[in-house]
Amino acid sequence: MRSQSRRTFLKQAAIGAAVLAYPSATILGANDRVRIGMIGVGDRGNDLLDQVRKVSRVELVAMADVYSRRRDQAKSKVPSIQTFSDYRQLLDMKDIDGVIVASPLHIHSRHFLDTLAAGKDLYAEKTMTWSIPEADKCLAAAKDSNRVVQIGLQHESTGALTDAKQWIKEGWVGKVTHVESWMSRNTPHGKGQWVRPVPSDCTAQNVDWSAFLNGRPDRPFDGFKLINWRLFWEFSGGNCAENMVHQIAWIMTALDLPLPSAAYMSGGVFSEKDGREVPDTIAVTLDFPKDIVVTWQSTFSNKHYDLGDRILGSDGTLEHHFEEPLEYWPEKTNRPNGESTKGKAPNQDHMKNWIDCMRTRGTPNAPAEIGYRSAIAVHMANLSYKKKQRITLEEARAITPEW
């Protein structure tokens, strides 16, 4: 069932999914390939390219990137791939089923909305958007579209999350009022976290600079900003968007938390004063309506404690370190006979989970809805940092994003 008939099937499946039960994956022929395109194939895009090629019955047919070096790299890995500078040409390709977006944060919402408008399924890197109004638009589009949307929040596919949800449901943890989470890194003296060298071919001739700017004020080509966009607010959401988002999404899913009611974030550029705008030292407090406070702290000058989350309950504690089994300790006060244990649920392949759902029209592990809630938490924290005050959800919503 190749080409037209299969495409018709996928279309009918999507329509059917809106009204009836999802069709079974077995309807697809065994040799049917899912055809994938990619937008923005830099560092992360290259990881995702390798991941998607490992999934069986997937064909990577096209990629779009504003920088010629990235197109050449993709061609060297996948000689048959079609390459474009303008992503709209890729979206015009009728026989692409799904698109993976790994562009810089400030372009996510454009690529997200245009991919859905073109009728493709979508794997969109985190954080879902650069701002709250963009998050509202993307969630609404995802809900309206019947497309399979997976956000690149791969912690949502961990066995630790399966175990956490189960153990919380079974009452092992009791009443949770506080979750603490942290993420830490270090670099050699004089070298700031995230700073990348600018390749000699990164020039105005080889880059569509205005497509990268995506509506930000026009200016002469700046290779440092193209490569190191993460360091600047107009393109980035700093470490909350880069890393807190993974952990806050995991915590929100584990405890089924709604949007935060308020956020406070302190910190600054303390580790390396290298011209960056986004802070390297961060302490975030998020208040939730269910009487829960979540804290997240991060530094770029010490990595001893690495990355982790602790859910602190009246009846037990859950501790999570990425890619490790979940651990549980009972609170003897309320569970005198409880025993400590380690989780056993396996991790899932986040990319394969998306491809599988494209076939079944099922809901993947990190749909737009958790992309949305985690993005709002990120934006509230950053707005609080910029305003140097505690900020409620309503106040955050009332702020017009600026760069």
Ligand SMILES: NC(=O)c1ccc[n+]([C@@H]2O[C@H](COP(=O)([O-])OP(=O)(O)OC[C@H]3O[C@@H](n4cnc5c(N)ncnc54)[C@H](O)[C@@H]3O)[C@@H](O)[C@H]2O)c1
């Ligand atoms: N899930 C994860 O664990 C994870 C890890 C790293 C990065 N990320 C996310 O992946 C995204 C990309 O990060 P990165 O480190 O790969 O950045 P990068 O700068 O290495 O790659 C971005 C690519 O997008 C291209 N690009 C820029 N503007 C474009 C446009 N208008 N159209 C098409 N291509 C364009 C750039 O040329 C570059 O090749 C970010 O959102 C980041 O947060 C996720």
